[in-house]
Amino acid sequence: MPEAEETAGAPPLPNILIVDDDPAKLIALRxxxxxxGANLVEARSGADxxxxxxxxxxxxxxxxxxxxxxxxxxxxEMIRQRPASEQTPIIFVTAFEQAETNLGRGxxxxxxxxxxxxIVPAILRAKVTVFVELYKSQHELKRYRTQLQGLVQERTTALTAINRELEAFNYFVSHDLRAPLLAIDTIAQSLMDNPEVVSDATKDxxxxxRRTSKQMMALFDGMQTLFRLTGGDIRREKVDINRIATEIGAHCQAQEPKRRVDFRVEEGLTASGxxxxxxxxLTNLISNAWKFTRDKPQPVITIGSERVAGENRLFVRDNGVGFDMIYAHK
Incomplete structure (x- = not known):
């Protein structure tokens, strides 16, 4: 009897192969x-x-x-030599008086x-049921795995399309929008360098x-940063937070050499990421801290770690104006 066909949405009936040269025994086993409720297949010889x-x-x-x-x-022995059937469970049927001889070989x-x-029918059914249910479970797992692979492929295809759109938009921002802004800023700077040709009102x-132009450039920079965050591969490694934070602090100080900021970084601070x-x-957090402590006579910025709910958390703190914690989740 051939394997039962699988109907839409339903698993196929499991096949059970019964091998015996005695027709009466085949009828009894059936x-x-x-x-x-399985698909019973009979064979009257090993070759069959x-x-x-x-x-x-x-x-x-x-x-x-x-x-x-x-x-x-x-x-x-021949069944086990075939890769497709080497894992198929085999239950040997033998006479009780031959058990001692056959068990080891089997x-x-x-x-x-x-x-x-x-044969005791209840015992045989119980033994066979175990493998029938195992077969069904394996088939279900295979079906779920196939469905999951399909979903993953759909998601991958969608993400690939989104990344292509992001790349095109990033190119548009980098070339088609940034270039005119740079030209505007250059012309504006040229006019400011020649005060005799412009009035005070025009200078204003x-x-x-120029301020608007720089704001737009900063917006474009942020958009490109977002593209890098969402479009690149993430490589996890041990990161020297102390070194990176110190470098960022030094850069901020170089931009405003006259400012004196008490910049503190915890020694040996590292993270995985x-x-x-x-x-x-860190550049965004430290830059914000640097900016919002500008009006403080003694600005303090601290980068460190603390233990919260069993986890190590990094923090960037300052004594600047801050913001209302009601809006922290936003």
């Missing part, structure tokens, strides 16, 4: 296993069993030990269990124009 295994997969094989021409043990050939004749307008992303994060 009657015992019929309540399991191997032909079935070339076509179909089986949840379990019931294999009579004593058969002419090719014994059950010889058949099992287990050497990969038997998972033995059934002794005369030019300064406002992407070094590039950590630098971007």
């Amino acid at each position: 009657a015992v296993l019929a309540p399991l 069993a191997l032909r079935h295994l070339l076509k179909d997969d089986f949840a379990v094989i019931l294999l009579d030990v004593r058969m002419p021409i090719m014994s059950g043990f010889e058949t099992a 287990y050497e050939l990969g038997a998972v269990d033995f059934v002794f004749s005369p 307008q030019i300064m406002r124009l 992407d070094a590039g992303l950590v630098r971007i994060l």
Whole structure:
């Protein structure tokens, strides 16, 4: 009997291969296993069993030990030599008086269990049920894995399309928008360098124009940073927070050499993460702290770590104006 076809949304019936040269025993085994609702396939010789295994997969094989021409043990040995069936469970059927002789040989050939004749129907069904249910579970896992792979592929395709759009937009920002702004700023600077050709009122307008231009440039820089954050691969490694924070602090100080900021960084401070992303994060946090302590007579910026709820957390603190914690989640 061929393997049952799989209907839409339903798993296929598991196949059980029954191998015995005695037609009466085949009928008896079929009657015992019929309540399991599986697809029962009969073979009357070892060669016949191997032909079935070339076509179909089986949840379990019931294999009579004593058969002419090719014994059950010889058949099992050949089954185990075929990669597609080497893991298929085999239950040997043997006479009780031969158990001592056959057990060792059977287990050497990969038997998972033995059934002794005369067969007790309840025991046989219980043994076979275990492997039928295992087969069903494996099939379900395979189906879920296939579905998951499909979802992953869909997500990957969508993300690839989004990344292409981001790359195109990033190019547009970098070239088509930035270039005109640079030209405007250059012209404005040139006018400011020639005060005799512009009035005081015009100078004020030019300064406002330059401020707006710089704000737009900063916005574009932020957008490009966002693109790098979302479009690149993340590489986790040990990051020297102390060194990065010190470098950022030195850069801020170089931009405002007349300011005196008490800049404190915890010694030996490290973290696990992407070094590039950590630098971007610290640059934003420290730059904000530097900016919002500008009106303080004695500005203090501290970078350190603390233990919170069993985790080490890094912090950047300052004594600047701060913000209302009601809006912290935003």
